[in-house]
Amino acid sequence: PSIRKFFAGGVCRTNVQLPGKVVVITGANTGIGKETARELARRGARVYIACRDVLKGESAASEIRADTKNSQVLVRKLDLSDTKSIRAFAEGFLAEEKQLHVLINNAGVMMCPYSKTADGFETHLGVNHLGHFLLTYLLLERLKVSAPARVVNVSSVVHHVGNIHFHDLQSEKRYSRSFAYCHSKLANVLFTRELAKRLQGTGVTTYAVHPGIVRSELVRHSSLLCLLWRLFSPFVKTAREGAQTSLHCALAEGLEPLSGKYFSDCKRTWVSPRARNNKTAERLWNVSCELLGIQWE
Ligand SMILES: NC(=O)C1=CN([C@@H]2O[C@H](COP(=O)(O)OP(=O)(O)OC[C@H]3O[C@@H](n4cnc5c(N)ncnc54)[C@H](OP(=O)(O)O)[C@@H]3O)[C@@H](O)[C@H]2O)C=CC1
Numbered sequence: 001p002s003i004r005k006f007f008a009g010g011v012c013r014t015n016v017q018l019p020g021k022v023v024v025i026t027g028a029n030t031g032i033g034k035e036t037a038r039e040l041a042r043r044g045a046r047v048y049i050a051c052r053d054v055l056k057g058e059s060a061a062s063e064i065r066a067d068t069k070n071s072q073v074l075v076r077k078l079d080l081s082d083t084k085s086i087r088a089f090a091e092g093f094l095a096e097e098k099q100l101h102v103l104i105n106n107a108g109v110m111m112c113p114y115s116k117t118a119d120g121f122e123t124h125l126g127v128n129h130l131g132h133f134l135l136t137y138l139l140l141e142r143l144k145v146s147a148p149a150r151v152v153n154v155s156s157v158v159h160h161v162g163n164i165h166f167h168d169l170q171s172e173k174r175y176s177r178s179f180a181y182c183h184s185k186l187a188n189v190l191f192t193r194e195l196a197k198r199l200q201g202t203g204v205t206t207y208a209v210h211p212g213i214v215r216s217e218l219v220r221h222s223s224l225l226c227l228l229w230r231l232f233s234p235f236v237k238t239a240r241e242g243a244q245t246s247l248h249c250a251l252a253e254g255l256e257p258l259s260g261k262y263f264s265d266c267k268r269t270w271v272s273p274r275a276r277n278n279k280t281a282e283r284l285w286n287v288s289c290e291l292l293g294i295q296w297e
């Protein structure tokens with residue numbers, strides 16, 4: 001049990017309750033997102049599960065509603081690989097809700113064979129970074145009017161080996177399904193850094209998270225990782241353990257001065273030198289706006 005406790009990592013210890021608060025979590029039908037949604041629902045928030053498969057979302061939502069006795073767990077369609085779907089989700093949400101206190105950009109894909117999103121973006125970049133970038137842009141006014149509010153971006157420790165190849169952002173010249181994931185997770189950290197800078201003084205703060213190495217469906221495209229996860233399961237976090245740092249960044253009091261920073265095991269943690277480069281962060285921001293056809297100053 002003590003070995004398990006060690007590998008379970010940090011625990012979110014705040015007692016903050018969330019009656020009247022509104023939360024959106026992407027990819028919350030399974031894995032880390034579902035456990036994050038469960039805990040926020042337990043604390044009384046109205047939780048929107050934003051997912052690409054509404055049936056899977058409904059099954060997660062009914063489980064969470066039964067478990068937490070919170071009926072305010074709602075499912076809405078959001079496919080991050082299609083900007084039309086992201087815009088439709090945002091339009092529906094803005095019509096429905098006057099406030100948004102926490103946005104958790106959690107959904108992610110890893111090690112997919114080369115493919116492009118509906119808008120022609122390489123899938124890791126498109127779903128993990130650009131999809132969440134657009135979603136945050138579309139929901140930002142609601143976050144600002146609801147301040148204090150937070151945006152949590154679920155990144156990964158593998159951002160350390162990521163790089164932003166501006167000359168080949170869509171990996172058309174060279175593609176590695178492992179590195180494509182790492183690059184997109186570096187993009188999550190750079191986005192968080194730049195977003196924090198631009199949100200100074202608004203009451204909206206943002207954090208990047210490494211959840212730990214977690215047993216989930218993320219490894220579905222790699223039979224080697226599926227096997228490793230099974231063999232080493234005592235050393236791999238459960239989804240509930242993996243949700244702790246997202247919960248900490250969404251809930252813990254007094255985190256505002258650390259806006260833009262990166263957390264692991266519920267503590268601020270060092271990022272790679274590339275993730276600290278303000279020029280790269282700004283350039284990625286500008287290129288993302290161009291690719292998405294938006295103006296976000
Ligand atoms: N597990 C781990 O060890 C680690 C995970 N992370 C990060 O944690 C986050 C959560 O991953 P985890 O819970 O492990 O993985 P899962 O694969 O269990 O969950 C990922 C979620 O993202 C959703 N998703 C995938 N593509 C899209 C899309 N196009 N539109 C909307 N939703 C989508 C999935 O939906 P569906 O069920 O329909 O496929 C699923 O709900 C990810 O960002 C991942 O990169 C970071 C470090 C380590």
Ligand SMILES: CC1=C(/C=C/C(C)=C/C=C/C(C)=C/C=O)C(C)(C)CCC1
Nearest residue numbers: 155156157158213225228229232235236
């Ligand atoms: C070496 C090793 C492991 C493998 C770690 C790997 C392969 C990590 C991959 C992380 C990913 C994919 C992060 C996603 O963002 C285990 C299985 C933990 C067990 C202990 C030894």
